[in-house]
Amino acid sequence: MATDGPNDRLVVGDTTKGKRIKAIGNYWPYATTIFDYVRRAMPFNQPGSLTNEEVYSLTAYLLNANGLIGEKTVVNAASLPKVKMPAQQRFVPDDRKGGLEIR
Numbered sequence: 001m002a003t004d005g006p007n008d009r010l011v012v013g014d015t016t017k018g019k020r021i022k023a024i025g026n027y028w029p030y031a032t033t034i035f036d037y038v039r040r041a042m043p044f045n046q047p048g049s050l051t052n053e054e055v056y057s058l059t060a061y062l063l064n065a066n067g068l069i070g071e072k073t074v075v076n077a078a079s080l081p082k083v084k085m086p087a088q089q090r091f092v093p094d095d096r097k098g099g100l101e102i103r
């Protein structure tokens, strides 16, 4: 799951060799999105089958695998929003005005 297959990687690999591969650790701006995505859509063949506890554990596993939290860090509703994602400052608010807008 973490390294192979046709879809986006889940774990940041070696980015020193030029190509930046988008993964959770270098592209996702909010840690809470991991919980939300996994809770709604994963496992792909059986979404909705995991308990919230299990989804928090998987979120912790993925954050740890991406080097963003320690092995012993407890991830729950209180701690997850506090995890700072490196990609957060790479996004800017879209405040364009005057064109076609969907609100």
Ligand code: HEM
Residues within 6 Å of the ligand: 001, 007, 008, 009, 010, 022, 023, 024, 034, 037, 038, 042, 043, 044, 045, 058
């Ligand atoms: C509970 C275990 C799983 C977790 C925690 C998990 C987690 C994730 C995450 C975080 C993504 C988003 C990746 C990204 O866009 O950067 C993802 C995408 C995806 N996963 Fe899983 N996954 C799990 C199980 C599975 C299984 C069992 C399958 C296949 C049978 C699967 C198939 C996919 C596919 C096809 C995508 C891409 C979906 C899309 O781009 O629309 N996943 N998964």
